[in-house]
Amino acid sequence: MSEMQMRVSDEDRERTAQQLQQAFTEGRLTHPELEERLENALKAKTYGDLLGLISDLPAEQAPATEVVELASKSGGVKRTGDWAVPRRLRCSSKYGSVELDLSKAVVPHSVVDIELDLTYGSAKIILPEGGAVNVDAFNSDWGHISTSDVPNRQRPGALYVVITGRSKYGALSVRYPRRRWFTH
Numbered sequence: 588m589s590e591m592q593m594r595v596s597d598e599d600r601e602r603t604a605q606q607l608q609q610a611f612t613e614g615r616l617t618h619p620e621l622e623e624r625l626e627n628a629l630k631a632k633t634y635g636d637l638l639g640l641i642s643d644l645p646a647e648q649a650p651a652t653e654v655v656e657l658a659s660k661s662g663g664v665k666r667t668g669d670w671a672v673p674r675r676l677r678c679s680s681k682y683g684s685v686e687l688d689l690s691k692a693v694v695p696h697s698v699v700d701i702e703l704d705l706t707y708g709s710a711k712i713i714l715p716e717g718g719a720v721n722v723d724a725f726n727s728d729w730g731h732i733s734t735s736d737v738p739n740r741q742r743p744g745a746l747y748v749v750i751t752g753r754s755k756y757g758a759l760s761v762r763y764p765r766r767r768w769f770t771h
Contacts, residue, residue, distance in 0.1 A: 593634050595743075596608065598717050602744030603628045603637045606697065637743040659683050666692070672699055679704035688713040690764040694746055702752045708714065711758035715765055717718045718746040720761045725750045730758035737761050 604625055611621040624640045630636045655673040657664045663683035672694040678685045678701065685703060690713050703710050709730060714720060719738045741747040750759065 595634055595637055599634070599637060599742060599744060600628050600656055602633055602717065603631070603641060604744075606641055606644065606744050609695075610641075615644060634743055641743060657685075669693065672696070674698075674701045674703075677702045677704070678710070680708045681706045683707060684708040685710040686713075687711075688764075689718070689746070689748070690715045697744070698741075698747045698749065698753070700749045703750065703754065703756040703759070704752050705757050707756050709754065710759045712748065712750065712759075712761045714748060714761065715746055716763055717742070718748060718763075721747070721749045722759065722761065724752075725759055726753045727757065727759060728754070729756045730754050732759045733761070735760075735762040737763065 597743045607616065607621060607624050607628060610616045611618070616624065628637060628640055633642070654675040654677055656677045656679070657666070658679045661683060662680075663685065664678050664680050665686045667686070667688040668691055670692050672689055672692045674696045676687075676699065678687070685705065685708065687701065687710075688759060694715070701712065703725065712720070714737060719741055720734055721739055722732055722734060722743075723739075748761075750761070757769075
């Protein structure tokens with residue numbers, strides 16, 4: 588079975604609907620087009636169905652040349668909570684670690700490129716539920732790369748993070764937020 592024939596979840600349908608609403612807000616779709624595509628998104632059964640609804644829309648809203656740089660020589664780089672994630676992010680740290688929590692961040696792009704340049708530190712990237720990651724172009728000389736249960740294939744309407752760069756002695760960990768179980 589091809590990926591396009593795989594069945595979608597309610598969350599996949601909702602992400603696609605959000606992307607369609609954003610396209611309407613930007614003036615890329617008329618109101619009748621939005622209504623028709625939203626109806627079809629809610630009835631979609633496969634990834635192919637959803638991709639057909641957004642394939643003529645841009646995947647990114649910011650120029651690919653815009654790069655935000657976060658750097659530290661002896662401390663760490665950390666972004667958590669409600670922060671704006673740029674389309675391209677370059678993080679470097681010689682002795683510290685990098686922690687980027689995207690789970691509660693504002694991410695207006697469907698694809699985010701993160702370049703890591705670490706010498707002695709490690710990196711932890713936390714994705715929102717449903718997000719996917721590609722770490723094929725990240726190299727760790729003496730550390731390990733862990734993506735836990737995070738898929739590496741891009742999915743319609745979901746955040747897709749591409750991580751490149753290197754770490755000489757540190758590790759890279761990509762995961763979803765930890766679930767908290769409360770007992771009453």
